[in-house]
Amino acid sequence: MATLQKKGFLIPRLLAAFFIFVIYPHQLKAKIQFEKNILPILERSCLKCHGGKKVNGEVDFSKIKNQNDADAQYELWEAVVEVINAGEMPPEESPQLKEKEKAMLLNWHQDQLNSPVESIPGTFKPRRLSGPEYRNTLRSLFGFDLKVAVAKAQQTVAGEESLVLKLLPKDPPGASGFINDTHTASLSPIILEQYAFLTDAAIEKLFAPKQRSQLQYLMGENLPNEWRPEKISQNEARSLIKNFIPKALRRHISESKINISLNPLNKLTGFELLNALKFEMKAIMLSPEFLYRGLLMEKFPGEQKPVDAFELAERVSYFLWEDRPDNELMNLASNGSLLEPEILTAQVERMLKEPQAMNLAESFGVQWFGIANLDELIKNPISHHSLRNQPVLFLNHLFTKDRPVIDLIDSKTTFVNEGVSGFYGQDRGRMKRHSKPKGIERTTTPFQEFTLEKATWRGGIITMPGILTMNRGPIQRGTWLLRQILGVRLGEPPADVPPIKPSPRGKNLSFRERFERHRSDASCARCHEKIDPLGFALDHYDTKGQFIQNKGKLPDASGKLPTGETFKDYSELKEILLSSQKEKIVRNSVERTLSYAMCRKLTRNDQPTVNRITKIIVKENGTWKDLFVEIVNSLPFRETIFKEEIQG
Amino acid sequence: MRKSWKIERRTFLKGAGAMVPLPFLNLMEARATKPIIGSNDDTPPVRFVTLFKPNGVHPPSWNINGGTENDFRMSPLMKPFAKHKDDLLILDNMGDFGFSSHSNSTRRFLSGHHGNRKTASVDQIIADKIGQDTAHRSLELTTEGLFVNQIGCSYISYDKKGNSIPRESDPQLVFDRLFRNPTQDPNRREEFTSLLDRIRDDAKSLKKKAGKEDSETLDEYFTVLRETEKRLERINVGSGSRVNFSKLKRPDTPVTLDDQVEAMLDVMAMALWTDSTRCISYMLGNSNSRLIFDFLGINKQHHYLSHFFRNFSRSNIDSLLKISLWHMEKFDSLLTRLKSYKDGRGSLLDNSVVLFGSGMGHSDNHTAQRIPIVLAGKGGGMLKTGRYLRYSKNQELGRLHMALMQKFGIDQKSYANSSTPLPGLDGSPFDEFQERPFESWVNKAPGTITAQGRLRMSDNLDEAKVFYIDIEGKPSVRIEISFGDFHSFNVAYHVGTPIKLSGNSSEKNGQLVINKITGITSLFGNSKPGKANG
Incomplete structure (x- = not known):
């Protein structure tokens, strides 16, 4: 549907308003009905190429049968108004719209725009971690990076240094334009095999002598110097599983679920115990609950509900850090206090001071402004x-x-x-x-x-x-x-x-x-x-x-x-x-940030949120932190709609 | 540094002896029962390995002066691998005329000529011939990142169209791909299959509670699980291999460059020994390597130091030689490893051809002549080792590549600029360098000198950019010139050969010194050895 020329939100609205006032001001008051007034125009002038035998430019009007269908496609109408105003459609060689028909369409669209929009959160959908999210999650989970060994030298490009990003296929930008919008980047056998490979590499490394302190941390146990992985005790293995699972799955996990991973360890010792332990950890890391976000969220089919505290912790953490929630966020989620706006706001302030906040600029900023274009250039x-x-x-x-x-x-x-x-x-x-050290040519x-x-x-x-x-x-x-x-x-x-x-x-x-x-x-x-x-x-x-x-x-x-x-x-x-363009720039900043935070393209129902935050930022010369705080406390961020159907 | 890897290697070898499953232990005996993937008779396959040394050499330290095919003394830089003398074939007078750039020297090294940019490099042509039956046709390895300003510096292996082939630098990654990949290792495959079973069971219980959106996601996930399982089953059916890789030791995470290279050499030897591949090219650095050898106590870049004439100081040249010696140690390390593995009736080295060298000679003025090239291993009998072949004339590397291709059974009418293979590798006759008689003398005029005699570089490292012309019965004439003269007259090219040289002179304490060259003539060779465009 996207090949019709699209423009901004404001300009067509202004243009349309101008058009209407000058030419047909009297029509403003008329209530136009889609089935009665609009559908016949579409059938006469558009359907031949857009939905009849042909579906040019992926624009299909035959699927739009009533006002409800039409409301669901508000972006399409923006594009329609745009090309009609510009005289691009219908094409020169085809019969043109009469002025009256044109005005009818524009007015109807104007009514649509002016009709109040309800602020509604997005429908919940699980989402696979993006490549950088997966990398950062592994890093913060294990306390080390999986890196490619390459000798570094000045003037030399080491290539992708993260083993994760090197092996995983590059995420394409989703409809939002951001790569954390992985809704359409589906899992494939190749990606699964790379996950398996990376999982192996991470678990191998965790048990290497150099990572002993990290292993102790994850286990919550002090290990004696002479400790060897194959000497692991039942207690040590069990502590590791108990600590690891909630950290990996980013929420409280029931005892019965943890027992599924503990039971296979029973009575094992030595290498057998070690291998069984590694196997259980790998099973967690390849599970959909680890690879996707939101699968374990509390669900209320058919309802619009605030998301639970753990989901909120994940949302704010993947937004500001591109990473899993840390211990502090997990604790606040556990006792539910993270749901309180003041506490969440205080967390945003804290999080922006942590080094992981650099990922906002590195990921969100780089993608927004297309800075990666410099890599090729x-x-x-x-x-x-x-x-x-x-x-x-x-x-x-x-x-x-x-x-x-x-x-x-x-x-x-x-x-x-x-x-x-x-x-x-x-x-x-x-x-x-x-000053450049001697013997170094360029640096x-x-x-x-x-x-x-x-x-x-x-x-x-x-x-x-x-x-x-x-x-x-x-x-x-x-x-x-x-x-x-x-x-x-x-x-x-x-x-x-x-x-x-x-x-x-x-x-x-x-x-x-x-x-x-x-x-x-x-x-x-x-x-x-x-x-x-x-x-x-x-x-x-x-x-x-x-x-x-x-x-x-x-x-x-x-x-x-x-x-x-x-x-x-x-x-x-x-x-x-x-000055005069400030509002527009702020609005764009709000839209981009909200879209990145939600990992999806914004809809018309997000406009009230965008409008409200834009107004605040413009009026109070708000800061980026203000913007982030507004977003994490906004309706789309705090709530979601669960689809009705349940499968047995 | 060396000590630490030795311990690791010993541990590994001990491990290999004690822990490696039967087919490897009794490789020799078991060969009759087809222990190795794709091998149909009991002759071990011949492997082809190349090891690239960056940034040329300091010629007086590298070159062998004098000596004959079977009676020669190895040079100071060759000391680290001198113990393998019987397994070596040292080639001299290899290269072409003129100068090399860093970026085209890599084509010279494996593609026969710096201008040969449209065909596959020799390792790839050989891989096409010998790599079809192994799990991996070939491996292209390196140590350093890409030098994007002159991308040619970063590749020695090129495909059929002459395009560079991506290389891998991480020994753990290469090891995992070779030996921890479920598609290669049946044990791994088994584990992966049961892991998938387990995950599916867990996820099924999740699906019972799932809403519509979750359910769609989980369906996608299950589909991928199923496809992966099917693929594993297909491999299980199709694979005749009984090789068990699970006892091979995975290299530790490298800390220094030395660790990284030693680990990679380890993985290479394992890859060849298990017949996972038969063809490997490995770069010890980009051809203009900017690496800093801080673990050797050196904080200046290798490339900077390699321009030892322009950036001359005694400590710089010491550092440069240390780095070059390290490269030679890595060559030794590779050969020692290959020897330590039994293969057929001999060692892995006996059934390999290792090509070691660089794409340029003198590292400061980049002369393309007397490029260091050493072959090692008998290649299952295709090479006659233990010899030093100094050809009468400069030999383009394309001829060497043609000879290697011929040995590997590849019929090629010509390669790069060459149309005949280089003779002598298997002991066949070749046109050996002959010392021809010449007179030496010196003519003095006020302020100028003309001297005829053999040119040599000073072997005193305190004056590594000084040259001498030896005059029989008289003190040698000393040549102390600017880089401009050194380069534009390609003085490095003439080193070791008789020349007639004129120039402006002075006399210090009875020592004749030429400070500026006005003319240079080779008595028997080419007086205008190429253009100074390197």
Whole structure:
């Protein structure tokens, strides 16, 4: 269904409202009925290609028979309104909609949007741990990492160092765009075999002499120096199982369930006992309860209910840490106090101070802003290290140091090392220098937190060298800004775009001038009038992201937004972003964060939550921590709906 | 460091003797009853192993000077593996003209010529021939990460299209794949099957309580369990192997580079011995290895040190030689391991061909001549070892590769730049380097000298970038030049051969010194040995 052109939530609404007011204001009051007014239009003008014999672009209107069906597909209607407004549909060669029909559709859609939406949590669905979640869970469960042995050297890329990430197939981003949305990444025999392999490797390692302290911790027993795995006693084996299972399955486990794993150990000794113990631990680690989240949650079929305390602990922990709940969270879940908002809020504050909170920037931040695009683009490992880690450290600072959400766009704080210091003009002089040891040819250098004084044109994420390099040229930059910062949904460009023509003979046109001729076509202009001003505004930064200081050669970076606001260059555009566009940026931040936290795409029923949190953050200049606290206390996070059917 | 691995190895070997199941213990006797996967007669299979040394060598420490095919003394750098002299075939005068880059030296090493970028490397061609009956056709191994700026530095093995083949660096991972994989090991398969049974039973009780969404997830999970079980059953039926790997010792997690390499060499020997594979290529580092050998007390990068002319200091050259000696010890380590395993009527080494070497000679100016190349093992009789073959002229490595392919029964009309195999490996006649008579003299003019004689590098490590021209009956002429001269006249190429050299000179305490070269002519060889573009 996704191939119709989609746009943001706000713009079509504004456009539609404009359309209606100017042309058919009287129709606003009419109540339009889907079956009576809309269905006939669809049947006449759309069904031939979308649901009759053909289902072009995966859009099938034949399945939508009444208002209820239609309500369930609100994104489809956004796209429909979009293409009708743009005159793209029906296609030129087909009979066109009458103005009256067009207005009818738009008004009906407007009614739909204006109709109050109930805030409803998502329907519960078990979800397999993503690769990074599985890696982190193993790490915190066992207290060690499974790493690939590779000798490290400067200027050399060790490849994937985590054995887990190396062996597991890469998770594709789900409908939400985030890889923790594993709802559609199903288990396969290959993945199961890799899990089995990793399970073996982890259990082997746990019993290796070097991991003795970790084994003692998991067992809750002190082991004498001369202890050997094959000397394990019944008591030691039983303690290990009893401690291990609730930690692995991330909740309280009944005695009868634990006994299933204890019984096979009865009366065994020596190697036999050891092997049986390992076998039971492996069985736990390959069980669906370990590999999936939510299977052991308390269920209330057919009801909407708050999730139980252990599920809440998992939700908050996989959100902020990408990892299983630690002992403190487990204890608070055990006594149920985690369900109290103040206690949960205090936990968020604590969790943001722990090192695992870096995973928010490393996973959520990197995926949101597409920072991994640099991995393919920058081959030199030293430049890559600098360009990639700078925005990640900056995001980590915003997320964990209670910085305002809008600091994303402008901040005096940044993080620099030698690899990016050359991008900071006169401020470079105040940076601590790093001296290279003799005999080392090239080396990565540590980052320092740095306060901008002169180079304020570098403040915020948009003008970081890595981000500017990653998005070469005004079109990529504009698209990135529109999508990732302002949260506008753009379709893919059509496949048949002709190349940009060179300057006509005798004229020396800039890229911008040539591009403006190129996109004069209406169907291109529809997106490009939004993309281009943003992108060209960054033209004072060259393709590598260097700020052009030579005033004589400055390209034209001025522009006008579709809202009518004008600016002479990016510094003025930034002022606009921080004022009139602030609400939009905050809304996008709220939507992305909520979507990542829920591991799913947001629905229309999440909009009340998004609206409410956006309002609070905008009004109070809220911080990222405020945002996280609002999310973990919000309805979609705290509650879920259980489907009715039960199978016997 | 060495001590610790020795203990481990001994433990392992003891383990191998005492714990390894019957087919391995009595490999020799049992062979008649087809103990080894895919082997149909009682001749042990021949294995092919390559070991790559990064960053060339310090030539005066490596080269054998003088000596003949059967009467020679091994060089200082060869000391660590000198005990295997009878199992070695040391080749000299291997390479091509000109200079090597780090990134193309890897093609030279196994693909015959640095320009041969479109065909498989020799190990892969041989693997195609001998690797079909084993569980793993070949293994491509390394120690270090990828050098992405010049990706060629990181690969020696290339597929049919000349594309690099991914390599593995983790000995535990390789071990587990070879020996702990349910598809390879029946014991493992049995355990995995009962594990799956057990999990299914547990999950069934979960399903009884499940709602719709849970149930869908669990169904997906059960389907995968079933598919995996079916696959295991198929393997059980299809496998004729009775090999039990469960007693092989899994290597410990390496701490230092030395641990990592020793563990990998261990796994390699086990892989060959169990006939899990017959073809392995292993890189001791990228061809421009930036590794730091801190466990040897060295904190400078290997690549930096390898440019010992430009980065000259006595301590640097000492460090470089220590690193090179470590490489040689690893070669020794591999050979010692291969010898310690019985295979057929001899040792595993007797039934293997090991190719050890580098893709360039002099590590500072990258000359592509006199590249270190040593073959080890008799290859089941295909090689006649215990000899030193110094060819009369520079031999491209493609000829060596052709000869190896021929020995492995591969008929190839040409390879890389070469169209005839290198003679001599099996004891057949070859064109041996002959010392030809020449006169040596020195002509002095004010400020300049022309000298004719044999060029040599100083063997005094305090002046490792100094050269001498030996003049009969007179003191040698000392050559102390800039890197520019050293490189643009490719002085390293001429080392060990007679030349006529002119240059600007001075005299210090009666010692004639040339400070700047104006011309260099080889008496018998090529005076313009390639372009300085390495």
